[in-house]
Amino acid sequence: MKYFSTNKNTPDVSLAMAVTKGLAADNGLFMPEIIEKMPASFFEALPHLSLQEISYRVADAFFGTDVPAEKLKEIVYDTMSFYIPLVKVSDDIYSLELFHGPTLAFKDVGARFMARLLGYFNQQHKVEGNVNVLVATSGDTGSAVANGFLGVEGIDVYVLYPKGLVSEIQEKQFTTLGQNITALEIDGTFDDCQALVKSAFLDVPLNEKLILTSANSINVARFLPQAFYYFWGVAQLIKAGVTDQLVCAVPSGNFGNITAGLFGKRMGLPIDRFIAANNRNDIFLEYLNTGEYRPRASVATIANAMDVGAPSNFARVLSLYNSQLSAIKADISGTMYTDEQIKNTIRQTYQSTGYLLDPHGAIGYQALLDGLQPGETGFFIETAHPAKFLDTMTDILGFEIEVPAKLQEFMKGERKTMALGADFESFRQFLLEKAV
Numbered sequence: 001m002k003y004f005s006t007n008k009n010t011p012d013v014s015l016a017m018a019v020t021k022g023l024a025a026d027n028g029l030f031m032p033e034i035i036e037k038m039p040a041s042f043f044e045a046l047p048h049l050s051l052q053e054i055s056y057r058v059a060d061a062f063f064g065t066d067v068p069a070e071k072l073k074e075i076v077y078d079t080m081s082f083y084i085p086l087v088k089v090s091d092d093i094y095s096l097e098l099f100h101g102p103t104l105a106f107k108d109v110g111a112r113f114m115a116r117l118l119g120y121f122n123q124q125h126k127v128e129g130n131v132n133v134l135v136a137t138s139g140d141t142g143s144a145v146a147n148g149f150l151g152v153e154g155i156d157v158y159v160l161y162p163k164g165l166v167s168e169i170q171e172k173q174f175t176t177l178g179q180n181i182t183a184l185e186i187d188g189t190f191d192d193c194q195a196l197v198k199s200a201f202l203d204v205p206l207n208e209k210l211i212l213t214s215a216n217s218i219n220v221a222r223f224l225p226q227a228f229y230y231f232w233g234v235a236q237l238i239k240a241g242v243t244d245q246l247v248c249a250v251p252s253g254n255f256g257n258i259t260a261g262l263f264g265k266r267m268g269l270p271i272d273r274f275i276a277a278n279n280r281n282d283i284f285l286e287y288l289n290t291g292e293y294r295p296r297a298s299v300a301t302i303a304n305a306m307d308v309g310a311p312s313n314f315a316r317v318l319s320l321y322n323s324q325l326s327a328i329k330a331d332i333s334g335t336m337y338t339d340e341q342i343k344n345t346i347r348q349t350y351q352s353t354g355y356l357l358d359p360h361g362a363i364g365y366q367a368l369l370d371g372l373q374p375g376e377t378g379f380f381i382e383t384a385h386p387a388k389f390l391d392t393m394t395d396i397l398g399f400e401i402e403v404p405a406k407l408q409e410f411m412k413g414e415r416k417t418m419a420l421g422a423d424f425e426s427f428r429q430f431l432l433e434k435a436v
Contacts, residue, residue, distance in 0.1 A: 001065050003030040003220060006315040015066040016121045019114070019221045020131065022214030023201040029315050030220045035266045036061040043268065046231065047238040054235060055080045055228040061267065062224050063117075071120060076228075079112040084229055086236035086379065089355045093368050094240075094379040096233040099358075103173055104385035104406060106257065107144035109229060114221040115148040115155075118213070122154050132431070133157045134200055135215040136193035138253065139166045139305035140384050143173030145215040146181045156434075157215070160184045160193040160427075163419070165300055165307070169388050169407055176413025184430075188422030189298050191309050194254075199424045206428060217256025218312045226260035230269060233379050242377045249275040249364040249371070249380040252284065253306035255313035257381060262320055262331065272376070277367040278336045279303040283311065285334035291325050302339050302392050303359040305383065335367040342366075343396045350397065358386040358393075 002012040007028030013021070018030040042057060049057070056076045063072055082101045089095050101108030122131060133155055135145045142159040149157045159174045163185045175183040186193050200212055217223040230248065237246065248271050250258040258276055265271055278285050279301040287293045295310035321327040337345070345362040349355055357365055364380030372378050386393050387403045394400045403411075420426050 001062075002033045004033055005029070006031060006319045015063060015220070016125065019118055019121060019219065020211070020213050021201070022212070022216075022219045023198060027198065027202060029218050029312065031316060031319050032062065032220070032224075035263060037266075038268045043270070046235045049235065051084060051228075051232050052077045052080045054231050055225075058228050058231055058264075058267070059225065062227075067117070067120065075113065075116040075120065078116060079109065079225065080228065082108070084232055086233055086240075087355070088240075089349070089365065090353055092372060092377045093365065094233075094237065094377075095355070095361065095365070095382045096229065096379050097382045098229060099382060099385040101144075102406070103140070103143040103147050104388060104404065105140035105144055106226070106229075106381060106383045107140050108148070110217070110222040110225050110256075111141070111144035111148035111215060113225040114215055114219060115145075115152055117221045118155065119152050131155045131211045131213060132434075133213055133215045134160070134197045136160045136190060136197045137166070137174070138162065138190035138307050139170045140388070141216060141305075142166075142183075143170055146174035146177055149215070150177055150181060151179055155180060157181045158184055158431075160186050160196060162189050162193055163187050165189065165304060167304065167389050167391070169390060169411065172410045172413060172415060175415045175417045176410060178416065183417040184427075185417045185419045186422055187419065189309070190307055191298050192422040194308075194310070194312065196422070196424055196427045200427065200431065203428060206431060210431060216312070217254050217259075223256040223260050223313065224263065226257055227264045227267070230261045230264040230271070234269060234271065237377065237379065244270065244272075245376045246271045247273055247275065247368065247372060247376050247378040249277050249367040249378060251303065251306055251360040251364045251381060251383055252276040252278055253281070253308040253311065255284065255311040255317060257383075258332070259313045259316045259320070262317070265331065266320070273330075274332045275364075275367045275371050276332055276334045277363040277380075278334060279306045279342070279363060280336065280338060281307055281309055282334070282336040283309060284314065285336050287314075288325075288329055288332070288334045302342060302389070303363060305360055306363070333371065335363075335370065337363050337366055346393070346396050356386050356401065358382065358384050359389055360384060
């Protein structure tokens with residue numbers, strides 16, 4: 001399959017090129033030229049298939065023409081080696097818990113898949129020199145990517161994160177690993193980190209000396225696999241007897257997660273509509289209300305992984321709907337919640353149901369509480385384990401929640417990072433020195 005740029009000013013490329021380059025030469029994001037509709041037989045079998053079986057069938061629709069079946073199956077089964085439960089929280093609302101992977105965040109799915117697929121392409125094409133993976137993170141992306149690529153031969157990873165704007169546990173998950181992982185503490189916001197990564201891809205002299213790619217959701221191998229768990233969530237709802245009027249609320253920052261869900265809908269997934277649940281960085285909600293997209297500097301919130309003022313995947317949403325606002329609004333609505341509202345949701349939900357929401361999942365849950373219509377059933381994406389935001393959760397609940405053993409192990413490591421300014425020249429010089 002060929003992949004085209006959302007800016008449409010560069011030739012279409014192969015999957016291998018799209019994954020290796022990350023960003024198109026015209027600064028656009030790659031999109032598959034075809035989104036295959038899944039057959040009726042697949043949906044009939046859906047509730048009887050395992051997570052790995054469902055994931056492989058969806059992956060085959062995306063990548064089957066470019067990766068041999070047995071290799072693709074190996075990549076998928078290795079990626080999806082942890083469970084994703086669907087938990088009923090309250091009447092007609094379920095949580096799809098995506099925090100049972102190695103780093104306890106939903107991004108384990110895309111990061112693990114991409115690491116394995118990029119490793120395969122490296123072997124096939126016998127790339128000369130190491131591939132340098134650049135990733136900007138506002139929290140969980142860094143840890144998921146770092147752990148997904150840890151020790152992978154021929155790949156060096158550079159994690160750029162905003163100084164003082166990620167939780168201590170999140171930071172420890174990517175600053176203590178060593179080996180082929182380098183953490184760069186940027187004196188700025190997530191948007192600054194993302195801008196540095198994009199600028200590096202567009203710097204011709206730099207790309208002549210280094211093989212650069214991205215592991216953010218701008219990379220097709222990072223965001224497309226996230227469609228897997230939407231199919232899995234629906235399969236679990238069907239098992240529970242829910243077969244129609246489904247609504248999915250997605251905590252949204254860079255919009256890769258919800259875009260993957262929209263791809264699933266195009267493939268025939270019976271989700272009636274999506275809710276893009278925002279924190280105070282509500283650029284997309286403003287777009288839905290006004291028809292104008294006005295990116296701006298991000299605002300720090302307790303749902304830090306969603307602190308994005310210029311969501312990259314907005315370009316993919318526009319491409320998917322041919323920039324038709326009415327079509328976008330038919331499938332997606334939006335909400336926005338302040339820190340105080342998020343805290344109240346976490347506190348009240350725990351008191352009334354015993355269910356523990358993280359700040360991001362709380363936004364998705366509240367969006368369903370506020371937005372479900374009679375007869376509808378909703379599920380929200382619970383993106384990370386609440387213990388990853390320990391100080392915030394303690395402040396909200398008045399007691400310290402239990403920290404899983406996986407996170408406790410990360411906390412024992414020694415933090416190793418390099419401080420850089422938010423100017424591109426400093427970052428460029430750093431990368432060039434690494435190339436010598």
